[in-house]
Amino acid sequence: MKELIRIVSIMLKEKRDVLLSIIFGSIAGLTAVGLFAANGYLISQAALTPPLYILIGMVAVVKLGSLLRATSRYGERYYSHRATFTMLSDLRVHFFEKLEKMPLPDIQRYRSGDLLSRIVGDVESLQNFFLRVLYPPIIMVTVFIGTIMFVSFYTVEIVIILIIGLMLTGFLIPAWFAIKQRKLSGEILNTRANFSTETTEWFKGYRDLKIHRQLLEKEQQLISASDAYIEQQENLGKRSNINHSINLAVSFLIFWTVVAVSGYLVASGQLDGLFFAMVVMISLTLFDHSTPMATLPIYYEESERAAIRLESVIDSPKIKSKKQRGEGNFKNPPSITLEHVSFSFPGESREVIKDINLHFPSGSKTAIVGPSGSGKSTVLNLLLQLHDVTKGTIKYEDINLKDLDQEQLWKQAKVVLQENHFFAGTIRDNLLLEADFMTDEEIKQLLFDVQLSQFTPSTEVFENGENLSGGEKQRLAMARAIVKKGNIWLLDEPTSSLDSWTANRIYNELYRRATNDTVILVSHQLAGLEKMDQIVVMDQGKIVEVGNYEALMEKKGYFYKLKKIEENIISS
Numbered sequence: 001m002k003e004l005i006r007i008v009s010i011m012l013k014e015k016r017d018v019l020l021s022i023i024f025g026s027i028a029g030l031t032a033v034g035l036f037a038a039n040g041y042l043i044s045q046a047a048l049t050p051p052l053y054i055l056i057g058m059v060a061v062v063k064l065g066s067l068l069r070a071t072s073r074y075g076e077r078y079y080s081h082r083a084t085f086t087m088l089s090d091l092r093v094h095f096f097e098k099l100e101k102m103p104l105p106d107i108q109r110y111r112s113g114d115l116l117s118r119i120v121g122d123v124e125s126l127q128n129f130f131l132r133v134l135y136p137p138i139i140m141v142t143v144f145i146g147t148i149m150f151v152s153f154y155t156v157e158i159v160i161i162l163i164i165g166l167m168l169t170g171f172l173i174p175a176w177f178a179i180k181q182r183k184l185s186g187e188i189l190n191t192r193a194n195f196s197t198e199t200t201e202w203f204k205g206y207r208d209l210k211i212h213r214q215l216l217e218k219e220q221q222l223i224s225a226s227d228a229y230i231e232q233q234e235n236l237g238k239r240s241n242i243n244h245s246i247n248l249a250v251s252f253l254i255f256w257t258v259v260a261v262s263g264y265l266v267a268s269g270q271l272d273g274l275f276f277a278m279v280v281m282i283s284l285t286l287f288d289h290s291t292p293m294a295t296l297p298i299y300y301e302e303s304e305r306a307a308i309r310l311e312s313v314i315d316s317p318k319i320k321s322k323k324q325r326g327e328g329n330f331k332n333p334p335s336i337t338l339e340h341v342s343f344s345f346p347g348e349s350r351e352v353i354k355d356i357n358l359h360f361p362s363g364s365k366t367a368i369v370g371p372s373g374s375g376k377s378t379v380l381n382l383l384l385q386l387h388d389v390t391k392g393t394i395k396y397e398d399i400n401l402k403d404l405d406q407e408q409l410w411k412q413a414k415v416v417l418q419e420n421h422f423f424a425g426t427i428r429d430n431l432l433l434e435a436d437f438m439t440d441e442e443i444k445q446l447l448f449d450v451q452l453s454q455f456t457p458s459t460e461v462f463e464n465g466e467n468l469s470g471g472e473k474q475r476l477a478m479a480r481a482i483v484k485k486g487n488i489w490l491l492d493e494p495t496s497s498l499d500s501w502t503a504n505r506i507y508n509e510l511y512r513r514a515t516n517d518t519v520i521l522v523s524h525q526l527a528g529l530e531k532m533d534q535i536v537v538m539d540q541g542k543i544v545e546v547g548n549y550e551a552l553m554e555k556k557g558y559f560y561k562l563k564k565i566e567e568n569i570i571s572s
């Protein structure tokens with residue numbers, strides 16, 4: 001319930017449209033009843049052949065009523081739908097903003113298909129909350145109160161029947177449905193999420209599934225997930241129809257009761273026959289406003305579950321507030337210092353970084369090397385604040401990383417990760433992600449510099465760079481880092497898929513472009529590091545050696561041994 005309250009508070013930002021739709025909806029409902037009442041009265045009057053002016057007056061009232069009803073119905077639809085769509089967009093933005101600030105490991109706990117289902121499906125499910133949960137009871141109560149007050153001028157007996165009808169169709173029967181609904185599994189949102197997860201996994205793993213001949217098995221899982229979702233949708237549809245039919249049947253019973261009792265009242269002289277048709281017509285249209293209450297419990301339940309699913313993702317105590325202090329905009333390349341830094345992944349006791357101290361002077365070039373799994377990439381992720389340190393401090397100049405404006409930091413960091421994402425489009429589109437404007441000539445020169453002269457700015461790039469080789473992706477990522485403005489380079493294995501000749505050219509390009517910048521390069525290849533100011537050697541989350549190439553080779557320690565192993569492998 002508290003999740004739904006929080007969602008409602010976001011929705012109610014659209015107060016004006018909500019209020020207008022309620023006002024127009026109430027006018028539309030009341031005029032509909034009034035119109036039927038006037039018609040009933042007109043029919044009765046016409047039978048008594050009254051003077052023509054009475055008939056003309058009545059016809060004019062009916063026509064005006066129709067006009068008012070049509071206009072207010074239009075206003076109600078317009079404002080209620082506008083409110084709903086704006087609410088949906090507010091909710092989506094709210095969800096994205098929270099998601100954006102979540103620590104990366106927390107987001108990674110979710111499967112991408114499940115997240116997609118929450119962002120798209122669950123947010124969409126909430127559109128029914130205003131239209132089918134909040135709105136119908138308000139309109140129903142307003143229209144019933146207005147009508148009952150009007151009918152009470154003519155007959156108390158019919159008023160009592162209408163109140164009983166309202167209680168039954170508007171409250172008791174929907175309450176009974178709500179109890180029934182609570183007992184049902186209500187798993188449709190989870191089933192939808194499961195279907196979405198299976199579908200994304202099928203697409204992502206298509207090639208591997210095919211090679212490992214698991215495609216048929218995975219397809220079967222996908223079909224079962226789809227069947228389960230379809231079955232639950234059918235059940236929901238059936239339940240909704242049954243509820244609606246039961247409520248409709250009860251309102252017809254009430255209507256016939258009104259007919260019978262009004263007939264009796266007219267026969268016994270307690271009600272003027274002139275009003276018989278009017279009362280009957282009123283009861284015929286009045287219950288149109290209580291029948292939507294039949295499906296309210298279904299939509300309430302669905303909205304509540306959607307709100308819980310959304311809130312469970314974004315209700316993370318670790319969501320960082322965006323700091324707007326502007327710190328992090330370093331005019332000169334900053335120095336970076338790690339003091340007694342340790343790190344464990346959330347929920348894990350193992351420390352993957354163990355009490356390390358490091359200093360990267362301003363404008364220095366550092367390589368972090370070491371065996372696979374030694375924690376090199378983790379250090380880079382910590383510097384980018386993609387993870388928070390468990391112990392210790394990271395400082396840019398003398399500012400604690402935790403106090404830096406994250407956006408500012410990312411804005412000036414030139415980053416190449418082990419896996420880089422490329423968007424469907426052209427080489428130009430992918431490069432201009434990081435630059436405001438580049439002429440085709442500038443792009444061509446850049447492609448030449450990173451050894452990609454086989455491409456033009458308009459060469460097509462498939463989604464996720466599927467039409468590029470591993471090495472081409474790395475060089476394109478490097479080109480993207482080059483065009484980005486900034487003076488901190490954080491590079492994770494940027495040349496691991498390249499032959500040594502091309503890797504050397506890329507390193508030369510890096511040294512040429514980053515003369516005064518602070519560069520931190522993670523690499524498990526030891527070639528080409530001779531020009532680095534310092535080399536940090538890591539093993540099992542610890543720093544085992546620090547020094548420049550010559551010093552480390554002279555020391556004949558860990559780095560020297562790694563270098564010898566690499567040379568032996570290359571020569572054998």
Ligand SMILES: Nc1ncnc2c1ncn2[C@@H]1O[C@H](COP(=O)(O)OP(=O)(O)OP(=O)(O)O)[C@@H](O)[C@H]1O
Pocket residue numbers: 105345348352370371372373374375376377378379524
């Ligand atoms: N999301 C994660 N959750 C839990 N443990 C992780 C996660 N990512 C990495 N690790 C673990 O952290 C340790 C350090 O990983 P890291 O990627 O930093 O190593 P690395 O030195 O960069 O390795 P490589 O050279 O293979 O890229 C590894 O033991 C790895 O299994």
